[in-house]
Amino acid sequence: xxxxxxxxxxxxxxxxxxxxxxxxxxxxxxxxxxxxxxxxxxxxxxxxxxxxxxxxxxxxxxxxxxxxxxxxxxxxxxxxxxxxxxxxxxxxxxxxxxxxxxxxxxxxxxxxxxxxxxxxxxxxxxxxxxxxxxxxxxxxxxxxxxxxxxxxxxxxxxxxxxxxxxxxxxxxxxxxxxxxxxxxxxxxxxxxxxxxxxxxxxxxxxxxxxxxxxxxxxxxxxxxxxxxxxxxxxxxxxxxxxxxxxxxxxxxxxxxxxx
Amino acid sequence: xxxxxxxxxxxxxxxxxxxxxxxxxxxxxxxxxxxxxxxxxxxxxxxxxxxxxxxxxxxxxxxxxxxxxxxxxxxxxxxxxxxxxxxxxxxxxxxxxxxxxxxxxxxxxxxxxxxxxxxxxxxxxxxxxxxxxxxxxxxxxxxxxxxxxxxxxxxxxxxxxxxxxxxxxxxxxxxxxxxxxxxxxxxxxxxxxxxxxxxxxxxxxxxxxxxxxxxxxxxxxxxxxxxxxxxxxxxxxxxxxxxxxxxxxxxxxxxxxxxxxxxxxxxxxxxxxxxxxxxxxxxxxxxxxxxxxxxxxx
Numbered sequence: 141x142x143x144x145x146x147x148x149x150x151x152x153x154x155x156x157x158x159x160x161x162x163x164x165x166x167x168x169x170x171x172x173x174x175x176x177x178x179x180x181x182x183x184x185x186x187x188x189x190x191x192x193x194x195x196x197x198x199x200x201x202x203x204x205x206x207x208x209x210x211x212x213x214x215x216x217x218x219x220x221x222x223x224x225x226x227x228x229x230x231x232x233x234x235x236x237x238x239x240x241x242x243x244x245x246x247x248x249x250x251x252x253x254x255x256x257x258x259x260x261x262x263x264x265x266x267x268x269x270x271x272x273x274x275x276x277x278x279x280x281x282x283x284x285x286x287x288x289x290x291x292x293x294x295x296x297x298x299x300x301x302x303x304x305x306x307x308x309x310x311x312x313x314x315x316x317x318x319x320x321x322x323x324x325x326x327x328x329x330x331x332x333x334x335x336x337x338x339x340x341x342x343x344x345x346x347x348x349x350x351x352x353x354x355x356x357x358x359x360x361x362x363x364x365x366x367x368x369x370x371x372x373x374x375x376x377x378x379x380x381x382x383x384x385x386x387x388x389x390x391x392x393x394x395x396x397x398x399x
Numbered sequence: 400x401x402x403x404x405x406x407x408x409x410x411x412x413x414x415x416x417x418x419x420x421x422x423x424x425x426x427x428x429x430x431x432x433x434x435x436x437x438x439x440x441x442x443x444x445x446x447x448x449x450x451x452x453x454x455x456x457x458x459x460x461x462x463x464x465x466x467x468x469x470x471x472x473x474x475x476x477x478x479x480x481x482x483x484x485x486x487x488x489x490x491x492x493x494x495x496x497x498x499x500x501x502x503x504x505x506x507x508x509x510x511x512x513x514x515x516x517x518x519x520x521x522x523x524x525x526x527x528x529x530x531x532x533x534x535x536x537x538x539x540x541x542x543x544x545x546x547x548x549x550x551x552x553x554x555x556x557x558x559x560x561x562x563x564x565x566x567x568x569x570x571x572x573x574x575x576x577x578x579x580x581x582x583x584x585x586x587x588x589x590x591x592x593x594x595x596x597x598x599x600x601x602x603x604x605x606x607x608x609x610x611x612x613x614x615x616x617x618x619x620x621x622x623x624x625x626x627x628x629x630x631x632x633x634x635x636x637x638x639x640x641x642x643x644x645x646x647x648x649x650x651x652x653x654x655x656x657x658x659x660x661x662x663x664x665x666x667x668x669x670x671x672x673x674x675x676x677x678x679x680x681x682x683x684x685x686x687x688x689x690x691x692x693x694x695x696x697x
Contacts, residue, residue, distance in 0.1 A: 235408065346424045353430050359437060370433040377426045384419045391412035 144232050145240035152244020153251075156210060161248065164202050168256050171198055172263040187267045192278060192361040195260035200285045200357070202256070203249050204316065207289050210248070211296025212308035214241045215393070235390035242297050242386060249289045257282055274363035280371060281356035287378035288354040292316060294385035295349070301393040319351040349381050449498025464500030471496055471506065475513060475612070479520060486522035490514055493531055497538075504542065505610055507535035511548035512604075512613050515556045518689075520616070525556035543580060544607060546570025551600050554587050564588035579603060594631075598624045619689070622667040626688050629663050633672060633680035636660050640678065647678025654680075 156162075175194050215238075218224035227237065260278070265271065295315055299308035318325070322345055329341030353374055359366060453460045471492045478484040493510040497503060513521040514528035532549045539545060546566050554563035564587045571580035583599065590596050598621060605617035633651070636659035640648045643657065651674050654660040665671050670683035682688055 346427055347420075350427060350430070353427075353434065364437065367433055367436065370430070370437075373426055373430045373433055377423065377430060380419050380423050380426065384416050384423070387412045387415050387419075391409045394408035 142236060144236040145243060148232075148237055148240020149243035149247060152214070152241050153247045156245065156248040161206060161210060162252055162255070164206070165252065165255050165259075168198055168202060169259050172259045176263040176266045188264065189361040191260070191263050191267050193357060195256075195263060196278070196281055196285065196357040196360060199253055199256045199260065199282065200288070203253055203285060203289045204292055206252065207245065207249060207292040208296050208309055208312050208316070210245055211293045212300045212305045212312065214245065214297055215300040216305050216308075234393050235386075238297060238301070238386060238389050238393055242294055242382075245293050245297075246290055249293065250286060253282060253286055253289070272363075274365075277356065277360045277364060277366055280366050281360040283371070284354040284356050284374055287374055288351055290378050291349045291351075291381050291385070294382045294389070298385045298389040298392070301389050302396065315349065316351065319349040320355075321352075322348050322350040323352050350377075353377060449495040452495060453499055460499045464496050464503055467492060467496040467499060468503060468506055471509070472612075475509075481519060484519050486513070489522045490524060490527040490531070494534075497531065497534060501535075501538035504535070504539065504544070507532055507539075507545055508548055508608065509610055509613060511545075511552055512616055515552050516616065517556075525552050528552050528556070541573060541575075543570040543573040543576035546573070546576075547580065547583075547603065547607070550583060550587065551604060554600060555597060558592070560587050560592070594624050594628055623688050623690055626666045626682060626686075627690055629666065629672065630680050630682070630690075632661055632663075634678075637674075637678040637680060648674060649678075650674050651680065 172191075172195060175191060215224075218227070224237075228234065257279075261271075264275070264278075292312065296308060296312045299311045303311065325341055325348070326345035327341075329338035329345075332338055332341070356366060452463065471489070474488060474492060475486065478486060489510070493506055493514070496506045497510075500506075510531040511528050514531060515521060515523070515525040517523040529549065529552055532545050532552065535542075535545045536549070546569050550563045550566040550570070552563075553559045553566055557563075564584045567580050567584035567587060570576050571578075571584060583603070586596050586599060601617045601620040601624065605614055605621060608614050608617065633654065636654050637647055639659050640646075640654055640657055643659075648654045648657070651660060651664055651672055654674070655664065666682055666686050666688055668687055670686035670688075672680050673683055675681040682690065
């Protein structure tokens with residue numbers, strides 16, 4: 141297995157750190173501290189729920205924003221700075237470059253999320269004064285958020301292979317929003333009497349990345365156990381979906397004339 | 400990258416993507432099954448203070464009230480009729496909605512009925528309903544319909560006929576109030592515990608409400624009251640039968656043959672009444688009518 145994607149990934153991660161993208165952690169820390177202090181005053185009896193909901197929502201939101209806005213510039217920036225030409229002049233395949241870029245941004249998101257998780261755990265401990273076994277669902281919820289980031293990063297990278305950063309942002313955001321509402325799109329087919337609409341709705345449901353699968357925030361807040369089958373199914377789903385997008389991105393990028 | 404690699408990547412994508420998509424569809428089906436096993440119906444109300452929400456709404460409180468009102472309807476609609484349904488958040492949700500928009504009359508009227516309703520039809524919290532309607536009256540003193548709702552809660556659910564009569568009387572003094580408010584005040588004070596009085600109260604709710612759910616609930620009560628009156632009459636016939644023949648009838652037909660059943664042998668939903676043990680007439684088990692447990696036939 142080639143080490144080239146790994147080298148590209150590490151450089152992408154370093155570049156992200158140099159660009160101070162991890163500064164969002166300061167805002168997250170302030171948010172969690174403020175929430176931990178204020179939560180007792182406004183949400184009697186459900187302080188833990190508020191901290192978990194707020195923390196996981198912030199982790200998800202910050203990560204999605206990072207995945208989209210950094211992801212759409214990954215290829216475009218390299219072309220604009222002309223660094224891509226010198227890179228591809230070396231024995232580097234285009235798919236290796238894409239996989240490396242994807243892994244690099246995902247690594248950035250994992251590090252960012254890990255640090256946010258520490259902040260969430262601290263706020264949770266401040267409020268509840270203890271950790272319980274049922275808090276494990278929070279870890280699963282964070283893992284699912286990371287799977288979500290992987291798909292969004294791959295989507296942003298895919299669009300950045302053939303489109304401008306602005307359009308790529310719109311496309312990625314559009315697919316993300318549609319993916320969140322995937323079950324509602326399927327439900328349109330259920331309530332309609334038209335078999336054609338039903339078939340289209342079902343088709344769209346299966347083609348879109350179903351981000352609803354990964355939403356475990358409420359379950360984490362309510363300390364609900366998550367079946368193991370859901371973990372491996374979601375892992376497989378995210379891996380397959382990322383593979384589909386990256387193969388598509390490689391096909392598009394390999395056919396692109398960079399002259 | 401050589402040009403020969405370009406079509407190779409495209410061919411690979413054309414082959415691999417459909418195969419992977421089939422895998423994704425199969426996985427999504429498994430995920431749908433797994434997700435359906437998770438309890439998705441979790442009541443949540445993170446911020447319970449309407450006043451705080453009003454401040455946070457930055458002047459968009461009427462819009463937020465509409466959103467909360469929609470939540471009330473969804474919350475109630477998703478639970479009503481379920482065997483072990485609870486409506487713990489109905490009171491707080493209605494309180495927030497009416498704090499955000501104190502003129503949202505539909506919320507007070509909805510709350511008056513469904514906060515009070517016992518069993519699987521409501522929260523069974525007539526006390527909260529009284530508080531909500533009184534809050535509505537304080538914000539909308541010119542609306543007689545809230546006094547009508549207050550009278551209903553006192554007379555039907557709390558059996559406090561004195562307070563119910565006072566509420567109707569108070570409402571009747573508002574210029575636009577219909578004349579029947581005075582009639583209700585008098586009838587409730589004199590014959591509050593009679594079924595005919597309950598019929599009169601629910602009949603006026605049915606006639607005046609704009610809310611479909613409230614209208615349906617009023618209709619259900621009217622049908623139940625009609626059925627209760629029918630069963631009371633049939634039960635009287637059954638007693639007469641015993642006095643005449645020395646035994647209770649085993650079927651409604653026997654009662655009819657003896658000329659003691661009267662004309663109405665079906666409940667308001669069209670299901671025939673049936674004879675239970677010891678000559679006690681009952682509703683057909685298939686009938687959707689739910690009788691008021693407080694009112695015994697015998």
